[in-house]
Amino acid sequence: MTEAVVGALRAKGIETLSLEEPFMRFLDPLDLIAPDQHWNAEGTRVVAAIVEPYVQAMLGLAPPSTGKTRASR
């Protein structure tokens, strides 16, 4: 289903960004989620750091001059 959705969106010109690979880079991804599998506060910060560059690129905004460190574990 995932590939079908991604393919359908791509056919419409909409690219998607998955959290899978960024999350799997963490030593223990469980540190990013609450017991109910929602992102916890740290996980949400990581997600924001992942998404922000894409938003900025889409809007034509320059990325921040200082590197963000909150997702650089």
Next chain:
Amino acid sequence: MRKDRRYRLALVGDSQVFGFLVGDDEHLGWLLDHDMPEVETYPFGVPGYGPTQEMLLLEETVLGYEPDAVIAVLFLHNDLSDETEKLAYGFLAETVPRARSRGVDRRERAGAVAGEPVAGRHARRSSAPTRHCSTRGAIYRFATFRTAAAPALADALVTLGLGSLDRVTERPQKNGQPDLGFRRIDGEGPACNVSWQCPLAHWLDGSAGGGRGVRTHGDDVHGARRPFRRRSSCPPRRSSSGGNSA
């Protein structure tokens, strides 16, 4: 107010976007709004929503705010389940046994044999399949697009059977209207006020089909649920030069 914001970003999604069980200054909308000074972020996250509801929300409410860009936060592992109500408010039937993720149990989860030393950092790693299984509930996919592409997103989801008006009518409603609720941000900085309405609250408290025993964000974290205050009208657009066009 917020005259320096040149762009508007709307987030559409479920409980992850809502920020289930995280604080007012910890959910995704607040972080994006805080971190990108030129972008005014409107988080439209409604717990329990799936693609159908999200696309309706996008069409009926979100686009009225005239965002420059939209992020649809899709959980492709369970969004279908959301719509068949096998899953309520983002809760999966299988939860992560957090208590076992600490101490000795963490070593066991990482594959260490009892009585043997855990050798170095890599020994703490869970196997990839285990980690993937345990975290799959958090693995979302972001469809980030200019607002003009919103119809294309809806078309794609409907084509795949992920959008159905019939299913929407099965969702709890309030006063004949979809019971929408989402966090919003007024102002910025220390004076920033975040308010929200827990959607479908009447459903949770048992007045409409039986409570699920699921706790709400407001109840758990912040005591009394604060009222949601709708905008009286769509806020004025800001000019691209940063000034308020209204």
